[in-house]
Structure formats: structure tokens, C-alpha cells
Amino acid sequence: MNTGEAYDKWAKTYDQVENKTRDLEKRAVRTILKDIDVPHILEIGCGTGKNTAWLAGHCQELTALDFSEGMLRRARQKISDAKVNFRQADITKPWAVKPADLICCSLVLEHIEDLDFIFRQAEVSLSAGGQFYICELHPFRQLRGSRARFEHEGDTHHLEYFVHHISDYLSVAIANGFTCSGLQEWFDEDNRNEIPRLVSYQFHKRSGTSQ
Numbered sequence: 001m002n003t004g005e006a007y008d009k010w011a012k013t014y015d016q017v018e019n020k021t022r023d024l025e026k027r028a029v030r031t032i033l034k035d036i037d038v039p040h041i042l043e044i045g046c047g048t049g050k051n052t053a054w055l056a057g058h059c060q061e062l063t064a065l066d067f068s069e070g071m072l073r074r075a076r077q078k079i080s081d082a083k084v085n086f087r088q089a090d091i092t093k094p095w096a097v098k099p100a101d102l103i104c105c106s107l108v109l110e111h112i113e114d115l116d117f118i119f120r121q122a123e124v125s126l127s128a129g130g131q132f133y134i135c136e137l138h139p140f141r142q143l144r145g146s147r148a149r150f151e152h153e154g155d156t157h158h159l160e161y162f163v164h165h166i167s168d169y170l171s172v173a174i175a176n177g178f179t180c181s182g183l184q185e186w187f188d189e190d191n192r193n194e195i196p197r198l199v200s201y202q203f204h205k206r207s208g209t210s211q
């Protein structure tokens, strides 16, 4: 089963089943971006819309992309806000979007092999000074064996994943015209004696690059 097919199936239970990674990321994005107020947000890999309605309260227009029709269907059922435009799109193909002031990407890039392509697309899709927020399962967790998985009809399905180290994100961001303005590790119950569950990044597009 490829990643898109897996998410089509997972969509039925994604919001209901216990998922500490999903829930901690929900807290991370609401903490980091609480003061954001911009004209246009682009959300890539919006899934069932866990963050979409909240983000829509912080902009005048939101474009939400995902390649799983199953995930998008759930999101559309939950959110009917005229400022939100859901679109089916594969983010490993060129993004045809109008310039955004903020790009949000939560728990998506572990499924994407080529980070450089994503940062190149982000750079051309952002307005000058725009921000790229990313939050992902921490690579330490991946190396300890954690990965996206779900139960369907009695079987456990594991999704394809790629390990990207923190240094990979920083190098590819710098190479594509970004500076890093925030890097945080997120722990279960804020217990810093354990391996962090998530890592979040805030990148800003350097002035003098395209757009």
C-alpha cells in the first residue's frame, strides 16, 4: 500500500484513535504561531484539518493541500469556511499556488524523500520575508523504531518513511534561501529526560530571493 492509499484508509479513524504525536503537534503549532496574523496561509499535507480551522482564524485566506482524497473528505466535512480552499495536490510535484505569507507543514515530511524539492517549492511560493513552519516526528524517535502506523480491519499498517536529521533540515533550508529563526524539541508531559517526540522549525525566507 503506498502512502496515499494508506492515508485514504487511515482517514476513517485518524481523528478518533489515541495519537500522542498528533496531539502534541496540535499544541506545538498553537504555541508557536499564536500571534500570527497574515493575508494568506498555505497548509501542505492538511490531512483531516486538525490545524486548518485554527489557522483560518489567523489569516484572510487559507489554501490547504493534501494528496489523500480520504483525508480531504474528512476535512471538508468538518470545515466549511469560505476563506478555506481545499485542493488535492501531491507536494512532490511543482506547487501551483499564489504567494503565501506562511507555509505550515505538520507531520508530513517523514513521508517525503526529497527535502530539497520541498524547500525549493516553499521558497518560490512564499512572499518576501515569509515564514515556513515545520513540525515532525523527532529523528531520534524514528531511529528508536517509531513510525506512522494505523490499524485497519484487524491489521497494523506501517507507512513508508524517511529519516531526516535536524542538520539535514538546516542545510537544505540554508541552501534554498532560508534562515532558521526557531528550533524546538517537544517532549511528552514536558519531560526533558526522555527522547523528544517532535521537533519544530521556523524558517524565514531571506530577503533578496525570488518573489
Ligand SMILES: C[S@@+](CC[C@H](N)C(=O)[O-])C[C@H]1O[C@@H](n2cnc3c(N)ncnc32)[C@H](O)[C@@H]1O
Pocket (backbone or CB within 6 Å): 003, 004, 007, 022, 025, 044, 045, 046, 047, 048, 049, 050, 051, 065, 066, 067, 068, 071, 089, 090, 091, 092, 105, 106, 107, 108, 111, 112, 148
Ligand atoms: C500524519 S498526516 C498529518 C495531517 C495534518 N497535517 C495533521 O497534523 O494532523 C500526514 C498527511 O500528509 C499527507 N501527505 C503525505 N505525503 C503527501 C504528498 N506527497 N502530497 C500531499 N500530501 C501528502 C497525507 O495524505 C496526510 O494527510
